Amino acid sequence: MDRSGIEKLIVEVANLGRGHLVEPEAKELLKLCSIAVPEFTHVNDLSEARRVTDKLGFPLVLKIVSEEVDHKTAIGGVAIGLKDTEALEECWTLMLLNIADENPVAVVEGFVIEEMVPRGAEVTISAIKNERFGMVVMFHTGSGEIDRIKDVSFRLGAVDKEEALKMIDEVRGFKSAEYTEGSNGTSRKLKEKDLDAIADALVTISTVVEETESLSELEISPLIVYPEGAIAVDARAVLKK
Known part of the structure; x- marks a missing residue:
């Protein structure tokens, strides 16, 4: 467990005035705790997302990142088993529409794209x-x-x-x-x-x-x-x- 790394990460988030860690930060916290997480990348636009899919391959998971969205599944902010770029782009657009409808003032801080892990x-x-x-x-x-x-x-x-x-x-x-x-x-x-x-x-x-x-x-x-x-x-x- 990297205690100094944990403290540093939490201080950085607190200095931003936030009360909780967003998805990629929470994943980094777990890695600092020596808890395994799926391979993931935080992206900000579709062109970057397409490059990531070349690295991770399909199927993939897509999750929206926003400080105002604490429970992503409740607003349709998680899509699993995406099999190709077309499916990823469709879900990307749909999630942006969903969050705009549920919380118009929410600021979207990108998306997490991660490998699809097997069932267990x-x-x-x-x-x-x-x-x-x-x-x-x-x-x-x-x-x-x-x-x-x-x-x-x-x-x-x-x-x-x-x-x-x-x-x-x-x-x-x-x-x-x-x-x-x-x-x-x-x-x-x-x-x-x-x-x-x-x-x-x-x-x-x-x-x-x-x-x-x-x-x-x-x-x-x-x-x-x-x-x-x-x-x-x-x-x-x-x-x-």
């Missing part, structure tokens, strides 16, 4: 500082809202590896379920190294939020687990007010 077991992890309870660490299955209380576990304060594994164990059925993986849609059950990858990520985000005074929240949703490790596909990072 998806989880959400977060560490949030709460005025009443202190820091709350959460683990739940999937990448959407929590539907059932059995799908989630909590801890107060930063967790170590042993406690993180206990959190995972508390979510009933998670370890015994089969998950679709890869482009060929094969299924498999999670193994010990999969659980270790999730636990390591829980330890990391709880530690960085606890140790970084100006950081109040860090969420990864989803964290996708593979036999070779876990990848953070999207993240939310909020600064202390």
Whole structure:
């Protein structure tokens, strides 16, 4: 974990007067935390985007970048599985129209183009500082809202590896379920190294939020687990007010 790099990044964002990190900054924060992310590039125009596609290849993911858009999916600001340049250009235009309709004063700061990662077991992890309870660490299955209380576990304060594994164990059925993986849609059950990858990520985000005074929240949703490790596909990072 690059603590000095983390502090430098957060200070730079705070000096811009912003309360949270936008997509490419959140990805850089995770990289500084030694958490793997998909290969990505932040671009500002379509000509630059076309050059990036030559490097990354298809299929790709396109995400809009704007300080005023905290939840991109809710306004159609994320497109996955783009198979060619024409599809990318169409989604680019549509996203600009969507954000203009939803929030006319929003300033678009470009787009993130990233590699399309394979399917795998998806989880959400977060560490949030709460005025009443202190820091709350959460683990739940999937990448959407929590539907059932059995799908989630909590801890107060930063967790170590042993406690993180206990959190995972508390979510009933998670370890015994089969998950679709890869482009060929094969299924498999999670193994010990999969659980270790999730636990390591829980330890990391709880530690960085606890140790970084100006950081109040860090969420990864989803964290996708593979036999070779876990990848953070999207993240939310909020600064202390």
